[in-house]
Amino acid sequence: xxxxxxxxxxxxxxxxxxxxxxxxxxxxxxxxxxxxxxxxxxxxxxxxxxxxxxxxxxxxxxxxxxxxxxxxxxxxxxxxxxxxxxxxxxxxxxxxxxxxxxxxxxxxxxxxxxxxxxxxxxxxxx
Amino acid sequence: xxxxxxxxxxxxxxxxxxxxxxxxxxxxxxxxxxxxxxxxxxxxxxxxxxxxxxxxxxxxxxxxxxxxxxxxxxxxxxxxxxxxxxxxxxxxxxxxxxxxxxxxxxxxxxxxxxxxxxxxxxxxxxxxxxxxxxxxxxxxxxxxx
Numbered sequence: 001x002x003x004x005x006x007x008x009x010x011x012x013x014x015x016x017x018x019x020x021x022x023x024x025x026x027x028x029x030x031x032x033x034x035x036x037x038x039x040x041x042x043x044x045x046x047x048x049x050x051x052x053x054x055x056x057x058x059x060x061x062x063x064x065x066x067x068x069x070x071x072x073x074x075x076x077x078x079x080x081x082x083x084x085x086x087x088x089x090x091x092x093x094x095x096x097x098x099x100x101x102x103x104x105x106x107x108x109x110x111x112x113x114x115x116x117x118x119x120x121x122x123x124x125x126x
Numbered sequence: 127x128x129x130x131x132x133x134x135x136x137x138x139x140x141x142x143x144x145x146x147x148x149x150x151x152x153x154x155x156x157x158x159x160x161x162x163x164x165x166x167x168x169x170x171x172x173x174x175x176x177x178x179x180x181x182x183x184x185x186x187x188x189x190x191x192x193x194x195x196x197x198x199x200x201x202x203x204x205x206x207x208x209x210x211x212x213x214x215x216x217x218x219x220x221x222x223x224x225x226x227x228x229x230x231x232x233x234x235x236x237x238x239x240x241x242x243x244x245x246x247x248x249x250x251x252x253x254x255x256x257x258x259x260x261x262x263x264x265x266x267x268x269x270x271x
Contacts, residue, residue, distance in 0.1 A: 027218075038218075040194040042251035065250065069188060072181040076233075079179045079192055106194035106251015 021085035024062070028088075032120050034113040035094065041084050042106035043067065049103055051110065053096055060086045060108065092118045176212060176231040184265060187257040189233060194251035201253060203246055210235050210244075212253065238262065 026039040037058075041049070044062035052059045062084040068074055093115040100111045181188040193201070193214050200215040211232040218225050235241075235257060243258045 040251070042192040042194040045250050065252075067179055067190070069181060069183075072183045072188060074179065075182050075187075076178065076180040078177040079190060105196060105248070106192075 020082050021061075022080060022082045024060075024084040024086055026086055032114075034111050035090075035092075037088070037108075037110040037112065039084070039086055039108040039110070040106065041103075041108055043079070044084065044103065044106060044108075046103055049101070049108055051099075051101055053090075053094075053099070056090045056093075058088045058090055058110075058112075060084070060088075060110070062108065094118075176214065176229050178231055178233060180233065185259060187236070187239065187259070189255045189257065191231060191253040191255075192251065193229070193248070193253045196248070196251070196253075198248050201246075201248060203244075203255060205235065205241055205244060208235050208237075209233070210255065210257070212255070214253075 024039050024041050026037060029036045029038070037060075039060055039062075041062040041064075043064040045065055048063040048065070050059075050061045052061075064081060064083045067077075067079050067081045090112070094112040095115050098113040102109045176191045176193060178192075179190045181190070189210065191212055191214075193216075195218070196214045196216055200217070202213045204211045204213075209232050211230065213228060213230045215226055215228055238260050239257045240260045244255065246253060246255045248254075
């Protein structure tokens with residue numbers, strides 16, 4: 001996990017950084033064991049993602065590859081060249097050490113296992 | 127990934143219809159407007175379309191489509207009657223069940239593309255279709271003797 005991007009330095013709104021970023025589409029699923037965050041980041045190569053968890057704020061940043069191939073003229077444009085930034089506040093303690101991330105076909109899948117204290121518990125009746 | 131070239135002379139309703147929208151995609155932002163309007167007339171027809179970029183250099187046209195999460199085997203590319211159509215099947219796991227839905231997009235291919243040499247690659251959620259120009263449509267320098 002890289003920690004080059006702290007939540008405060010990534011947020012254009014609060015820090016006044018001129019770099020433009022966009023919020024990617026994402027989905028969160030969860031069960032008793034873990035949350036799974038799925039983030040769509042087309043155009044981001046392996047190694048272009050930085051994930052950081054600090055003060056229960058999860059920051060995901062993806063550097064988009066150049067959309068215009070070198071030396072080519074653009075005839076029609078719909079794809080955004082902006083890189084991605086997603087910040088999520090976690091309201092449940094997750095096991096940071098056991099977090100896993102996988103980038104495949106432009107989709108980042110992040111697994112956030114819940115800490116033992118956050119897991120539902122069965123209380124047997126004696 | 128399949129690259130299918132269907133018979134350009136086959137007549138069906140869809141290709142007749144496409145004929146109306148046929149013009150080279152050079153400078154064609156109006157085409158997307160047309161397709162959007164089409165969606166208003168026939169709901170569901172032009173919705174869920176893929177975003178596309180088109181670039182050009184002296185040898186090729188390049189069409190890039192955003193297809194995050196799509197596997198190679200779920201991509202179908204077809205060239206029919208001067209219209210390049212891309213259809214992808216997107217599968218998403220939602221807990222134990224899997225949802226899938228289709229996304230499509232068509233762009234008009236200008237004259238002078240070597241249809242036999244069209245190629246496509248899928249990388250990092252971007253589908254890039256390369257349409258090589260035919261020799262005669264490349265700029266040529268004529269030297270004086």
